[in-house]
């Protein structure tokens with residue numbers, strides 16, 4: 001990535017290629033390039049740092065600090081539902097979230113709502129153990145709604161502060177599976193009308209433009225309150241979250257930076273941008 | 279979509295008037311945008327467009343009554359050519375057991391693919407055994423053992439923290455039980471994780487697999503070339519598997535991975551069931567990428 005002081009066409013081409021290869025997609029790339037070109041016409045770009053400044057200010061218009069909060073305190077039990085396509089990192093992220101909030105002194109219950117995939121419950125059990133939190137599971141359960149209902153009920157009885165619900169991975173073009181998600185949402189509401197208080201869509205950091213379609217389609221099944229983008233410790237930049245925020249106004253709340261229990265960070269747009277250019 | 283766009287660019291001609299450089303340039307720009315939106319890598323798309331432009335100019339498109347369709351045909355053929363060469367079948371040469379090592383990034387679908395492949399090969403009359411060499415992910419070994427039970431095929435596993443030793447012992451076990459195919463499931467890893475990439479190189483040098491398959495998530499975006507390129511450099515892959523193609527991603531990663539590794543795409547995963555595995559067909563796939 002050329003760090004020249006003069007804004008040449010080569011520089012602009014390289015910047016556009018860079019943004020595009022960060023998975024921003026054509027529309028978001030075009031929009032950010034417009035801002036850069038407009039600034040360069042006004043002679044506001046003397047060096048590479050100026051580019052970062054402009055992009056930061058543009059991202060600042062897209063992401064807002066206040067909507068990144070998860071207000072765990074506002075109700076008890078606070079219910080977080082975790083959804084997303086297969087292999088995105090849901091179960092691992094739940095382990096990390098449980099650990100984070102347990103360390104803040106919250107009583108956390110994890111509900112093993114993936115009744116489908118081989119060894120899904122065993123995997124989540126291991127994470128509950130590592131996070132030192134309780135887990136609700138039922139090896140015999142085939143119906144996720146039934147199990148999740150029982151799990152929430154158990155969380156209420158045990159006066160948990162936070163209940164995190166794991167769900168099976170599913171592709172958004174499988175109508176039956178998306179209907180199942182809507183049913184789970186309705187089931188949760190039978191016990192706690194305002195729940196889930198947070199519905200987090202987990203996206204794989206390496207996902208391409210399909211990430212936008214995932215957000216669109218999952219949103220139709222369950223209102224999504226935030227994104228988690230995982231595997232940003234790799235070389236992928238996860239730029240699709242910019243397109244998702246611009247088009248669907250869904251904010252990123254956390255990023256996954258590894259496979260260990262502490263590898264979860266609250267989303268910070270400035271740090272994210274720095275990481276993209278790193 | 280792309281077809282309509284290209285028809286639109288050329289419809290003003292309708293049998294009269296000459297195709298200009300501007301027509302071709304507009305067409306190329308539209309094709310490029312379509313490929314990028316299909317997740318074809320930026321640089322791969324650029325090279326691909328250059329070859330299309332060359333063919334379009336050389337192929338007397340100007341004389342065609344339907345230049346838009348002619349260009350689509352060129353793109354289609356070029357894409358099939360790019361996607362398709364090379365042997366897409368599993369190489370069963372050498373002394374048994376034929377060893378197949380499966381590798382890739384986290385969550386791409388390796389463990390599921392290992393079981394699907396075992397089932398597929400059993401249906402072809404082979405006697406496969408699987409090796410659970412992922413010692414890191416919680417319950418990874420349980421997962422493969424559970425899948426093994428589902429398809430009634432043996433899984434070698436042991437309670438150890440040495441993946442190379444597990445593979446070595448798995449090979450021994452395969453020879454003793456007369457399995458004629460051995461499939462190694464490895465942990466998901468980042469191509470930039472030196473220690474983990476070294477683990478794969480150690481397994482390769484000691485166990486000497488006949489096939490090294492890179493399993494990639496079909497919805498991967500621009501990063502596909504980075505991961506695939508690195509795995510290719512470090513391991514010299516023999517084939518590619520694209521998973522989760524039952525989704526609605528256009529799958530441009532296929533073109534990118536094929537372009538950067540030069541290796542054949544052997545299978546695509548089309549679901550979570552053990553039967554959801556298909557051999558790769560370049561012509562069907564080309565239509566999908568074009569959208």
Ligand SMILES: Nc1nc2c(ncn2[C@@H]2O[C@H](COP(=O)(O)OP(=O)(O)OP(=O)(O)O)[C@@H](O)[C@H]2O)c(=O)[nH]1
Nearest residue numbers: 086087088089090091092169231256257258384385
């Ligand atoms: N490097 C890296 N790997 C991650 C991250 N988050 C998850 N993973 C890995 O990604 C793989 C899949 O994670 P899971 O938590 O099983 O994903 P999932 O969405 O629950 O998968 P399904 O339940 O099968 O749909 C595992 O190998 C995790 O260790 C991350 O932030 N960085």
Ligand SMILES: Nc1nc2c(ncn2[C@@H]2O[C@H](COP(=O)(O)OP(=O)(O)OP(=O)(O)O)[C@@H](O)[C@H]2O)c(=O)[nH]1
Nearest residue numbers: 086087384385386387388389390466522547548549
């Ligand atoms: N829909 C669909 N799901 C798939 C396909 N292949 C795998 N999966 C699912 O993707 C998720 C991840 O699969 P795994 O086999 O655990 O992936 P992995 O590469 O072994 O993951 P790690 O070992 O953590 O790196 C699981 O939920 C699988 O059921 C496929 O072709 N289609």
Ligand SMILES: [Mg+2]
Nearest residue numbers: 090091114120
């Ligand atoms: Mg899971």
Ligand SMILES: [Mg+2]
Nearest residue numbers: 388389412418
């Ligand atoms: Mg695995």
